[in-house]
Amino acid sequence: MPFRFDPLPDMLLRNLGRYSRQEPLQRALLSLQPPVRDLRQGRDTDPYHVSVECLGLDLMLQCMDPTLPDHEQLWGLHALTFHTPLSRPAMPWTGGWPKGLDVATATSRHVVALLAQEDDEAALALPEMACFLVPGFDGQTWAVQCTFGGPAKVLKTMTLVRTGDWVGASWLPEFKAAAATQVA
Numbered sequence: 042m043p044f045r046f047d048p049l050p051d052m053l054l055r056n057l058g059r060y061s062r063q064e065p066l067q068r069a070l071l072s073l074q075p076p077v078r079d080l081r082q083g084r085d086t087d088p089y090h091v092s093v094e095c096l097g098l099d100l101m102l103q104c105m106d107p108t109l110p111d112h113e114q115l116w117g118l119h120a121l122t123f124h125t126p127l128s129r130p131a132m133p134w135t136g137g138w139p140k141g142l143d144v145a146t147a148t149s150r151h152v153v154a155l156l157a158q159e160d161d162e163a164a165l166a167l168p169e170m171a172c173f174l175v176p177g178f179d180g181q182t183w184a185v186q187c188t189f190g191g192p193a194k195v196l197k198t199m200t201l202v203r204t205g206d207w208v209g210a211s212w213l214p215e216f217k218a219a220a221a222t223q224v225a
Contacts, residue, residue, distance in 0.1 A: 045156050045175065046201075048137035053098075053121055058181045058203030060105050060117035061210030083107040083114050094131035097124040105207075117207050122200040127191050147196040152187050168194045179208060 046054060056066055063081060070077035070093060077093050083104045091100040101120040109115075123134040125144040138144055141155050149171040157164045157173040164173035169189050177183040184202040189195060 046139050049123075049139065050136060054201070055178060056118040056210070057121060057183060057201055058118070058177060058205070059208050059210045060115045062114070063102075063116045063118070066118075081114070081116055083111070088119050092130075096136070097128075097130050097132045097134035098122065099124070099130075101202075118203070120200055120202040122198055124198055125196050127195060127197045128188075142196075144196045146193075148194055149187065149189050152196060152199075156185060174204070177203075181205065181208060 052065060052069060056063065067080050070080055073093070073095055075095060077091065080091055080100070080102065081104070082089055082102070085107055086104060088101050088103045091102060092098075093100065099120075099122040100118060101122075103117045103119060105115040105117055107114065123136075123138075124130040124132075126133045127144075133144075139156060142152065147155075149166045149168055153164050153166040153171050153173060156175065158175065161173050165171060171185070171187040171189070173185050174182050175185055182204045184204050186200040186202060188197040190197040
């Protein structure tokens with residue numbers, strides 16, 4: 042796992058920038074209370090938003106080819122957005138944040154110093170926004186986009202976005218009912 046994002050859920054990060062049937066992710070999200078039922082939409086190839094409000098998480102997905110029969114369709118995960126209490130979704134992200142990141146006090150400068158590569162000339166750190174690239178799995182590159190707000194300009198949302206070409210799913214962790222809380 043890209044070490045800088047530990048302990049974010051492996052299942053989510055391994056799906057980012059990949060296309061597959063998304064079955065382990067689908068089973069994990071269906072096991073939540075309330076269940077997330079609209080993960081796999083096959084109307085067209087436009088990216089679409091799925092909110093997992095009970096976890097404080099948003100997903101951006103895409104059906105790769107809606108003309109295929111249902112049993113052959115594949116979906117790609119474009120982006121993951123983790124909300125803090127400042128974002129005011131139904132709930133903030135209920136899982137762990139990257140080690141060393143205190144969402145109550147993290148400013149743009151702090152997030153970039155903690156998560157961006159030292160030699161990353163493409164890093165942008167403004168009081169309300171930070172953007173930078175990080176290595177993902179299997180040679181992928183992810184863009185990190187963070188927003189900041191409130192009087193102290195602290196972390197509001199952290200979004201990880203795929204860049205470059207889609208990658209076919211290789212190894213994905215197997216879903217286990219007890220592991221559903223790890224997605225949380």
